[in-house]
Amino acid sequence: MPITCAAAAADLIVDAAAAAIERAGRFTLVLSGGRTPEKTYELLAAAPRTSAVDWSKVYLFFGDERFVPSGDARSNYALARRSLFSASIPANHILAIPTNLPTPAAGAALYARLLASFFGLPPDGPPPAFDLILLGLGDDGHTASLFPGAAALDEERAWVTASPPGTLPPLVDRITLTYPVLNAAKQVAFLVSGAGKAEAARDVLMRHAPRSERPAAGVKPTHGTVTWLFEPRCG
Ligand code: 6PG
Numbered sequence: 001m002p003i004t005c006a007a008a009a010a011d012l013i014v015d016a017a018a019a020a021i022e023r024a025g026r027f028t029l030v031l032s033g034g035r036t037p038e039k040t041y042e043l044l045a046a047a048p049r050t051s052a053v054d055w056s057k058v059y060l061f062f063g064d065e066r067f068v069p070s071g072d073a074r075s076n077y078a079l080a081r082r083s084l085f086s087a088s089i090p091a092n093h094i095l096a097i098p099t100n101l102p103t104p105a106a107g108a109a110l111y112a113r114l115l116a117s118f119f120g121l122p123p124d125g126p127p128p129a130f131d132l133i134l135l136g137l138g139d140d141g142h143t144a145s146l147f148p149g150a151a152a153l154d155e156e157r158a159w160v161t162a163s164p165p166g167t168l169p170p171l172v173d174r175i176t177l178t179y180p181v182l183n184a185a186k187q188v189a190f191l192v193s194g195a196g197k198a199e200a201a202r203d204v205l206m207r208h209a210p211r212s213e214r215p216a217a218g219v220k221p222t223h224g225t226v227t228w229l230f231e232p233r234c235g
Contacts, residue, residue, distance in 0.1 A: 141214030
């Protein structure tokens with residue numbers, strides 16, 4: 001039985017957690033949004049994998065968020081809450097992107113301050129190096145909420161920024177980590193499902209399209225590794 005992409009992703013996360021906890025005593029994991037990772041999160045939250053992770057040393061963050069209430073079906077936090085979060089993950093180990101402030105820009109600024117405080121870094125200095133950042137890929141080559149042609153692609157200092165909707169649903173304002181944070185990661189894993197993304201993936205990996213056209217092409221960690229997990233159905 002060939003291992004599914006979701007199972008491979010869950011195993012990659014279990015391994016990364018064990019290595020980070022052994023190395024540094026904790027594991028900082030950035031969750032991706034969209035539908036693809038849901039099966040991976042469910043596998044992580046279930047036996048046998050859930051008992052292979054010391055959740056007391058795991059800290060969860062979000063790579064991006066739709067500017068909707070946390071209970072909204074479009075919320076990435078809501079997806080993670082129903083598929084991954086369980087009693088074994090301390091509530092204060094989950095740092096959600098705030099979407100209850102008046103504007104996406106205010107939410108982005110607060111999240112950046114929360115990250116700076118967690119990592120004990122100056123908020124206007126170099127970004128933190130997350131142990132693992134999970135990313136998805138849109139049919140248009142976007143990743144997180146970095147959309148083709150968006151101003152967010154040019155953000156080289158802020159760790160978190162607001163971004164207007166892209167062209168793919170849900171067409172709502174977004175808050176997203178920026179390239180400086182993505183490219184400071186120790187490890188990045190793209191979870192890609194669906195034949196509709198094949199062209200964008202080919203453009204990124206084989207045609208070396210510019211990041212303005214295929215934003216996932218801008219994810220080139222300075223010192224970290226990038227893993228791509230594909231399947232016609234990765235979810
Ligand atoms: C979001 C995501 C986004 C997502 C891709 C793939 O908030 O929409 O973070 O980058 O990962 O659009 O989404 P699917 O997994 O639903 O195809």
